[in-house]
Amino acid sequence: MSLMPYPMRRASISQALIDIPKPYQGEPQRYRLTANQPIPPPRKRMSFWFRTRWVRTLSRPVHRDTVNLLHAEVKPPPLVVRLPLKMLRFLPEAATIWAQKHFPEWFLPSTLIVKCRKRNDPEHVNWLPADHEPPYMSKFDTEIMAYDQLKDLQGIAIPKFLGRTICRGKHAMLLQDVPGAYLSNPDGATLTYNEMRDLLERCYYELAEFSAVQINPSTRNFVLSPNRQRLMTVDLEHIVMDHPDLILLDFDSICAQGGVARTYVGLQRYYRKEGYLEPA
Known part of the structure; x- marks a missing residue:
């Protein structure tokens, strides 16, 4: 699938909104990484069943203070399984496609993201009547539904959804490990303010094409591609669907009030003060 070309910035967004927020004026326009970088948390062994496969991984939190979001290195399957998988190369392509569709657990990438249901995100609540409109839906279930409704954007503007499982006694989803850097990390904080804001608008535009909007504008929810040409939305817990008026209002309000762009400059x-970035 190919998305429509990104249009020119809407005239309704004034140049004043593109300027750097006043509290951060006077800061360097561009930064680069220094040799001093934060040490990532150690990896720990983690295993879980995914369909017919016992998946063994080495995992660590994506962010130090998020225990439900894990970056996992997947260990290869046993040799007795790897050999038949290699034999698929000699079969018609249709056979490989059929096997990947019906047995995705044996075609997992070498790294992936495991996102578990949060403790404060119950599947059911007792304080709402059964006939309440709209019906209660947990953030976890909302995110899975969003991935289903945005299938055409998977791998382009949002990660690929690989499946759901039970991990450490909690419901979890397996997601594509998007290459690049989170905007909240030092290696993702090397864009200029205007570069970041242009990429953010393009990211919102791609979701808007499918009547979806990210209403939780956090730097942790966007990954900068290795070529620094696009952002990918990686958290769909707070995606709102089928509200086209909210899409434009939300993006404009984020720009006007600072939002994720202001946080990025901060x-x-x-x-820079911690020694992870320096003026370029």
Whole structure:
């Protein structure tokens, strides 16, 4: 699938909204990484069943303070399974497609993201009547539904949804490990303010094409591609569907009030003081 070309910035967005927020004026326009970088948390063994496969991984939190979001290195399956999988190369392509569709657990990538249901996100609640409109839906279930409704954007503007399982006694989803850097990390904080804001608008535009909007504008919810040409939305817990008026209003309000763009510039100043970034 190919998305429509990104249009020119809407005339309704004034140049004043593109300027750097006043509290951060005077800061360097562009940064680069220093040799001093934060040490990632250690990896730990983690295993779980995914359909017919016992998946063994080495995992660690994506962010130090998020225990439900894990980056996992998947260990290869046993040799007795790897050999038949290699034999698929000699069969018609249709056979490989059939096997990947019906047995996705044996075609997992070498790295993936495991996102578990949060403790404060119950599947059911007792304080709402059964006939309440709209019906209660947990953030976890909302995110899975969003991935289903945005299938055409998977791998382009949002991660690929690989499946759901039970991990450490909790419901969990397996997601594509998107290459790049989170905007909340030092290696993702090397864009200029205007570069970041342009990429953010393009990201919102791609979701808007499918009547979806990210209403939780956090730097942790966007990954900068290795070529620094696009952002990918990686958290769909707070995606709102089928509200086209909210899409435009939400993006404009984020720009006007600072939002994720203001936070981004604040992170740059913080990382500079911590010694992780320096003026380029």
